[in-house]
Amino acid sequence: KAGVTQTPRYLIKTRGQQVTLSCSPISGHRSVSWYQQTPGQGLQFLFEYFSETQRNKGNFPGRFSGRQFSNSRSEMNVSTLELGDSALYLCASSLAGTGRDTQYFGPGTRLTVL
């Protein structure tokens, strides 16, 4: 089975712009979670989608949003980019998003905001 794929792998934007990141989960997985990784804050949960519905959301401002499509692919969007949004954004998929399910991570999208 193919793993979790994320596109693009690298992205450079300027402050004030918006960005959309894409994630394709492992075939058959219905839950997709997004995490932000920075040197200062570590790995932080952004949100989780299951069957096109957001089930959980982390403590991030409303500039961060996402969605999930009927084929379980997911996108996240960040509007009005700030310098502090520079990070590695990781997507993870699991079968059903229960706590015991293994989350399989993609390689991430490295976002740099100038």
Added chain:
Amino acid sequence: AQSVTQLGSHVSVSEGALVLLRCNYSSSVPPYLFWYVQYPNQGLQLLLKYTSAATLVKGINGFEAEFKKSETSFHLTKPSAHMSDAAEYFCAVSASSGSARQLTFGSGTQLTVLP
């Protein structure tokens, strides 16, 4: 609320020596515990997980971890370090209900293996 504490942000061992990476968790409900490894410019790869079956869990690449409820610990060990083990290791906790289903990560431990 859940949390994970990883003692030691940097650990160095000699090749062939024992690897011990420490993880303590806090959870108000029975936890599920995970160890992930991250190599430079890559995502996270699961090493092993505890989901309330055997308390001693064996994972990939010779790693294992023991769940100790009384000590709220889930330390990662490997008897003999290899150069290829150099990476960053993350301990994470989740649970079965509500928002706790999401992974809460520790701050990570960078493992250096010396020749």
